[in-house]
Amino acid sequence: MLLSLIKRIFKSISFITFLISAAFGMLAVLLVLFPDNLFESYPKLLIKNPDNIKFILAFTIGGLFTLTIFTYTMLMNVLNRSISNYSPRLIPLILHERHHQIILGTTSGTIIYCLVLSLFVSSESNDKFPTLGAPLTIFFGIVCVFMFIYFIHAVSQSIHVNYVVRRSYEHTKRIILDMLQINDRLSCVEDDKARWNHSISFEHCGYLNAIRREKLLRISAKYNVHFKLLKPMGSFVYEGEAVLSISKELDKALEKKIKRCIAIDRNEAVDVIEIGFKHLVEVAVKASSPAINDPGTSIIVIDYLTQLFLLRKKIPSFNRVDSHNDGVLYFNLIPLEQLKKYVFREMEIYMKNDDILLQKLNESKKILSELNPEVPN
Template structure:
């Protein structure tokens, strides 16, 4: 259930659909409760049926063209990201809420105009709202300004600095989430702990998301310790144990714990190690003969070094203990293992480039000091 909710929330259509529904509700309100709020402003109050039809028809045609152009630009950005950077960066681009707001406003304007056009064309039409046509004009003006901003935003999002910086910020946020828990992190011996119950899923996928705060509160409330048997971001097989508990769980608690875990088909972009992996892929692809853009590789390496500096601030741990007695055992990929993976991959593909090879050597030296 959590995986489905998260997939819907992160979908490019989520905010767009909500805004479009809002515009549709405005149209239905004006139909059901026609208002003459502009009666004191006769110069802008439009009640003539033919004039309203013309304005709504013009709005539908113009904004439809604008919407198609907007969606085309989004698809071009995604295609460029796949070709030049990494297809795994696409979720970060799709998470851009302002793009979804703009697409929602244009789609909503079309829906509003269509609903009002049907009402105006009805043979059983009663009183017409004097606000219907002026409101459509206001929506068109808003869409034009949003489109200007959209052009600016899309032109930025195709730059490699912007794309890589987005990946860096997303990974930095994941590291900061762990650092915020620093006071409760500890290295505990759980080898003698007996785990009485387990949780598995009847579907396979990546351990994508964990509601750690909720899991801790359940541990405090029921006096039970939990242990994540899989690291966040790893692939979970069908019926493979994901979590263990120190005491048996009833059906209610089991369901609550399951809602804290997400096994999903999408790649876990909020996991620290996945962020490092994305930047490594960008660096490697930039150094490939097909792309031949070592500048992109240098940028990705610089951001990787900054992330390693932040990652070193996380102490070695295997459990989190809250002040109220809650306990969850979980681990991250050790920083030395992560560093070995990152440099082994890049050194293998960049060994023929003298500038990139020197950059990697100096980066290793800086991290080892």
């Protein structure tokens, strides 16, 4: 539960935005608490007149509020268009764009900075003003304008389907490459079902989003216990359903430690190979529908799916991963042939009336058949 909460906070669109805004607020507080200026030798950079400071702060706050509202409006329009034209499952990838969060955080933080200084400047009990506050306000305002220009460019890019599909492809590719890095530790061995006498379950339901694989392997080696993941990654876990089998009984403290290595979240898993394939298939199917009528996008998605299959094939069949210090974790991925069957059958059902798309699907299967003759025809 804790791992799921931490992961949700870290990946939230508001996480980086909040940190940057808080940093701007702290800067304003420090200027108020320590108004002695380090730049007294540069008097042209300092503004000491309270009326001038109030004018600059008010002007900056008004302008940035306008820019912020426009920025949020553009972002919401992008999300709405992405939901309508592609797939709502791709929205998390758009929300995780760091530059969007940095831009929103900088504009919001500048507003907070100006508000804190305004409160201090407007107080009649204070006779010493942070003379560097107004010049910094002007500087931050200029930075926000340039960031807004970049934001328009970034948003205009992110609404292109090629960009969205490429992002999904790159995300899935990174997950596959992560698995390929432990190829030498993967093996396929006969599972002794008699050893699994105990299991771990959760009191809440949700999607099995992630496991801290290396952490579980370290626990396995330290306490001489084997683990077996009972649910495929990305699947839904019901309340009280067994998720992890263990080879021997453990105390409550260690069991809680193990639970923190498993993330069961309310959101659909995005860091799962099969989910990445599923999202691309949804885009291809929707693009081929009469409502969207964009077979070009479907062709692009098929090309990317073919490349992902070529990478996925490099992961050998396995049901066990070992650590270098004798830790053992049993788990596996959806078999490659089963994944191929789902992907091609799903697209063929919705693209059966388009000869060009069917031809593209056959070309893709032919490419994969040269590597593996068992690809479904």
